[in-house]
Amino acid sequence: MGADNMAALETRDVASVNAPKGYAGLRASMPPSAVPRAKLQETHELPRKFAELERIGTTIICSRNKAVAEEGSSADYVYEIAAGSLRAVRLLSDGRRYIERFLVPGDFFGLNEGETYSHTLEVVSSAAVVRYPRRQFLRFLEGNPEAGRMFFARICRELSDAQERMLLLGRKTAGERLAAFLIDMASRAPAKAAGEVILPMNRSDIADYLGLTVETVSRSLTGLRAQRIIDLPNANRVMVLKRSVLVDMRDGM
16 A cells, blocks of 8 residues: 555544544545654654654554555555554455454554565554654664664564464463453553553454454453453443452463
């Protein structure tokens, strides 16, 4: 998907991104847009001292369920998640959907790709992403040892997470998978209260990520609530009441 043909991307004044109603007015009919990355400085986690990245990146506002990058397309860009949440998706040969990971502010997509993207990057909830031309991004890393070490460590963590995910899908029970997911999201997604876990994705997304059915995910959440391990104020919020019990469940204890 080329820079001039990103139909999935939509425009809005970036000054409104941090406001509670920042994405409410996004419209599917709006044309593609790229705005200077520096205008969204407060919404992402990349260290400010890497000023060169400020110059080569552009911020794009995109709406729910739109594709930012597509599986099989040329891997021309690296993306940083500045606000909102996204999912890395692959469609299997039998038509099933495989969600490799969820991305939240501070995460990157496209760092360890080959010539083409191995997954499609889709928006879960309206989001802002920073798009860096990949060649310029890699040249920056080559010329900046500190940044290179930081991103190498990030890639190593992603590989470690992928190994843990293989264990989760191959050996753990439904309850253990869900417990691991809730603990992971609690550490990554922003929350307003202690013990709160924000889940921007729906139950179908969670099911495809954990290799379960929607019914199993819903039944498992209901079971955790019945045991007073969690509470469910609404479909997108979980309150963890007994974290130590969740950790024990995750670890198969």
